[in-house]
Amino acid sequence: MLVKESELLNELAQVHGNIGNLNYANNLLQRSLSIQESLHGSMSLEICDTLSRLAMLRNKMGEPSQAHSQLQRVMRIQERHDVPRHQFSGTLCNMAAVNAALGEHEKSKVLYQSVLATQERQYGQWYPEIATTLSNLAMVHMALGEYEEARDCLQRTHRIRSRVYGKKHPLVASTLTNLASVVFTMGDMKESMKLNEDALEIQKACYPDAHPLVAVTLKNMAMIENSTGNLDKAKSLYERVLQMEELIYGELHPAVASTLNNLADTVLEQGETAKAAVLFQRAMETNEIVFGKDHPDIARNLNNLGRAFKEMGDYDGAKTKLTMSLQMKEKRYGEDHINLVPTLMNLGDLFNLTKQPSRAKDVLTRGLKISEKKIGMKHPDSAKLLRLLGNSFYLMGDLATSEKLLNKSLDILEGVYENDHPYILATRADLGACSRPVGARVF
Helix, strand or coil: CHHHHHHHHHHHHHHHHHCCCHHHHHHHHHHHHHHHHHHHCCCCHHHHHHHHHHHHHHHHCCCHHHHHHHHHHHHHHHHHCCCCHHHHHHHHHHHHHHHHHCCCHHHHHHHHHHHHHHHHHHHCCCCHHHHHHHHHHHHHHHHCCCHHHHHHHHHHHHHHHHHHHCCCCHHHHHHHHHHHHHHHHCCCHHHHHHHHHHHHHHHHHHCCCCCHHHHHHHHHHHHHHHHCCCHHHHHHHHHHHHHHHHHHHCCCCHHHHHHHHHHHHHHHHCCCHHHHHHHHHHHHHHHHHHHCCCCHHHHHHHHHHHHHHHHHCCHHHHHHHHHHHHHHHHHHHCCCCHHHHHHHHHHHHHHHHCCCHHHHHHHHHHHHHHHHHHCCCCCHHHHHHHHHHHHHHHHCCCHHHHHHHHHHHHHHHHCCCCCCCHHHHHHHHHHHHCCCCCCCCCC
């Protein structure tokens, strides 16, 4: 009877986790774990599934350190019972995902590559789970700025899933959506849109109009429209996705908060700064209800609000929000985590705008050191930091250093994006302005 109760609690937790009731799902899994430990003991293989579920839920709740500890316990149990290596793969994949959440992308990559090698030896090249591992590995390559490697992983994933399931299967559509994201990041907007359209065609044949995966694909298409300057189209798509997600999940769900942030970004680019601030605020309030006020998403929301205030010319308000964001991230992640970089960038830009280039230089140099250590100097974020740092040196009157940093930024960007990409055009404009007297340039 207790065994059945435990199984039911796990299934119910899965449902609540999927609809965003994370705290309730966590309570259900804790009850299930207590039942299993009373029945089987604290080092029994029978508790590993629930422990793993609990770990991945804690990771989703923004608590990767706790998730890491729980997965280490799972690994100790499995090692004690001499679980075969190929049966260990699920735990290693979970650990890889948690390492990625902790910002330890190199460790995550090594784990996924280890699992991939084991699966290939055990099952051959066309085993469906290999496609899943390749897809996860691709996301780590993305985080590290290794876009060609990410694209190669997903192209192989597409070949496996097309062969195993057929070309019109939902998993093939999901692979196309992921591949479109990589191609988008590499700057090929036309190819990215085509891949998303191909994915959407499959999804429409498989799912109802209001489906979470359809929403993801439409959101990706909106990002492309936004990046290519089609802001009205982007806004319309984001509003369509928002309506869809509110129908699927209700108004209080992380996916809704994410779309509100995307919509706010577009509105901000349209110059509607006050409206953008309202949308960013609504996103943060949603996340506070779902996750609590100490969740990493709140720090990201504060960063976005800081950007909006900066664009509104409320520099004091921007500084307050960005400082709060940075402090939250430092408390959760430490002093040199990659998640600090976006806030450091915005603070550096704010200090440049307020003619405090020395403070900007200190903040941006810190961000660049983190970026170089965690994702390398070929990543676009490193290029963005170099560009902002070049602007700081320009404002300080050091035109030679400014030009050197801007050229380094441009070299990185030209290795990633097409020549007409907005980042490349903006950096070239900054380089052209280096010949002007200090004070004549507008930031």
